[in-house]
Amino acid sequence: MNFKKSFLISLLSLNGLIAGCGGSSGPEAPQNPIVLTSQNALPIADASVAYADVSTTLVGAEANIPNAKKALDTVVNIAFDKNRLIPSVVQGITTSLPCGTDGNSGSTDFTGDTTLTTSTGTITFNNCIEFGITMNGSFTISSEWNDATTYYSDSGVGSLSMSIDGLSFTMGIDYSETGYTNTGEFTSEIAFSISSPQFPGFMVATTQPLTGFYQDIDAGELTVSGGSNTSLKIIFTGTNIADVYLDDNGDGFYNHEGTIFRTPL
Secondary structure (H helix, E strand, C coil): CEEECCCCCCCHHHHHCCCCCCCCCCCCCCCCECCCCCCCHHHHHHHHHCCCCCCEEECHHHCEEECHHHHHHHHHHHHCCHHHCCCCCEEEEEEEEECCCCCCCCEEEEEEEECCCEEEEEEEEEEEEECCEEEEEEEEEEEEECCCCCEEEEEEEEEEEEEECCEEEEEEEEEEEEEECCCCEEEEEEEEEEECCCCCEEEEEEEEEEEEECCEEEEEEEEEECCCCCEEEEEEEECCEEEEEEECCCCCEEEEEEEEECCCC
16 A cells, blocks of 8 residues: 655655754764665554553664663653652752652753742653663753643753663754543654664654644654655554554655554553
């Protein structure tokens, strides 16, 4: 099955997709982008949307690459964990909090302003180890929430050095999400890049917002950009089900490569 999109997403155009979250410290085109093919299309798609319990993905002859979605989810969960914020009105604060379930796996420093319903500032990761991922770097956030309605709005941008299972890489992130904690409903837009001297990198961005409930994605579309003008479209057609399409030469025609399923935790 072939279809032609009326637009093409280039590597450089991904850097400003999320309104209000842009910045040079976010996603950047990798120096060694992976050439997307029929052989690696589905594994790369899996690495872009998989649940956070998977650390690495085997991509044919490319060997292992990190699960980019796991890395993204880990940063976001730490950055927007309301339980880690100071529950009072504080301006210009700097506070350090431990990472890891044992409380002894590095730390994060938060510098910024907090109120009972907002938080803005920068989180610095200092050898922070969470779920097997070691993180260093900074992530600038803006967050607001309403305890009465449970509505929240989070956005963040940054660049972190990471390692998973012996794989070291740099990840640029541009992220925004709104939703309601009482129902689990969310709408998110993301752009992230993976770059490493150990393996070819790639970039991912939403071309249609991801929507769903709790950890389940019901609808939305992502574009994965690789080398030699290759790209993937990941289109969600149902809860945790997505069709994957490949453009292997940059001509705008996408061929259906298969379907991926996000297995619930």
